[in-house]
Amino acid sequence: MKNSQLYKGSLNTIIMKLLEENGRMYGYEITQKVKLITAGELNITEGALYPALHKLEAEGLLDVEVEKVDNRLRKYYKLTESGQKETVNRLAELEEFIRNMQNLVTPKQNPDLQF
Amino acid sequence: MKNSQLYKGSLNTIIMKLLEENGRMYGYEITQKVKLITAGELNITEGALYPALHKLEAEGLLDVEVEKVDNRLRKYYKLTESGQKETVNRLAELEEFIRNMQNLVTPKQNPDLQF
DNA sequence: AATGTATACATAATTTTCTTATGCATATAC
DNA sequence: GTATATGCATAAGAAAATTATGTATACATT
Numbered sequence: 001m002k003n004s005q006l007y008k009g010s011l012n013t014i015i016m017k018l019l020e021e022n023g024r025m026y027g028y029e030i031t032q033k034v035k036l037i038t039a040g041e042l043n044i045t046e047g048a049l050y051p052a053l054h055k056l057e058a059e060g061l062l063d064v065e066v067e068k069v070d071n072r073l074r075k076y077y078k079l080t081e082s083g084q085k086e087t088v089n090r091l092a093e094l095e096e097f098i099r100n101m102q103n104l105v106t107p108k109q110n111p112d113l114q115f
Numbered sequence: 116m117k118n119s120q121l122y123k124g125s126l127n128t129i130i131m132k133l134l135e136e137n138g139r140m141y142g143y144e145i146t147q148k149v150k151l152i153t154a155g156e157l158n159i160t161e162g163a164l165y166p167a168l169h170k171l172e173a174e175g176l177l178d179v180e181v182e183k184v185d186n187r188l189r190k191y192y193k194l195t196e197s198g199q200k201e202t203v204n205r206l207a208e209l210e211e212f213i214r215n216m217q218n219l220v221t222p223k224q225n226p227d228l229q230f
Numbered sequence: 231a232a233t234g235t236a237t238a239c240a241t242a243a244t245t246t247t248c249t250t251a252t253g254c255a256t257a258t259a260c
Numbered sequence: 261g262t263a264t265a266t267g268c269a270t271a272a273g274a275a276a277a278t279t280a281t282g283t284a285t286a287c288a289t290t
Binding site for chain 1: 246247248249250251255256257
Binding site for chain 4: 127160185187188
């Protein structure tokens with residue numbers, strides 16, 4: 001993961017969301033998809049991605065299938081059942097997080113809150 | 116900082132934004148304000164906050180004024196001129212970050228992007 | 231009198247997460 | 261033959277946080 005350090009801590013959530021959406025993906029594919037979605041803003045580094053994938057797998061949230069395509073190895077990851085449940089929680093947390101950060105940047109003009 | 120690990124990396128930006136908005140604040144006040152704004156969701160821990168304030172000060176982004184109020188010590192922090200400039204950049208980064216994360220959670224139905 | 235909660239600062243040890251650097255290997259374009 | 265793209269991996273180090281303490285004042289409760 002690179003750039004503004006704000007992305008720290010969001011890699012796992014990003015991976016899980018993409019897998020939920022796309023069924024299965026391999027590491028390199030994830031980096032390219034993220035680059036595309038963020039218009040080149042976020043480049044996931046391999047040093048961050050692969051350890052993260054291995055950890056999610058070790059936690060039982062992801063399953064792997066190895067395939068050889070064009071004489072090159074690919075490791076396809078997909079969410080386990082447990083991973084799908086956890087993804088729901090992570091996405092809820094992410095939305096809460098985004099809401100909170102927006103409230104910090106653009107303080108509500110809510111008369112109920114005195115600040 | 117606590118909770119969903121998504122907040123990792125956002126503490127400096129939060130501090131600077133609050134100081135930009137409120138002129139000057141002391142550490143404990145920052146923790147309470149954040150708790151209020153996020154409806155108790157985000158609790159900044161002292162072990163994260165104080166080192167962060169000291170570092171921002173060391174980088175010349177914050178100035179300190181020590182005051183004794185009600186026989187208790189307070190260290191008021193405010194943005195330096197350099198800190199104000201930097202805050203503009205950090206907030207731009209934060210908004211970009213939020214946009215990107217939203218695009219990940221809620222993929223755009225933009226026909227220009229093929230994914 | 232003792233205990234708990236709130237206010238207010240601080241640091242040290244450890245953990246988590248990421249960056250940076252490196253390594254291996256295949257395929258294609260220049 | 262050199263560079264770029266594809267595809268995986270790990271190791272050393274840095275950065276940022278958590279967790280656990282420590283000090284001190286003030287006020288409320290038991």
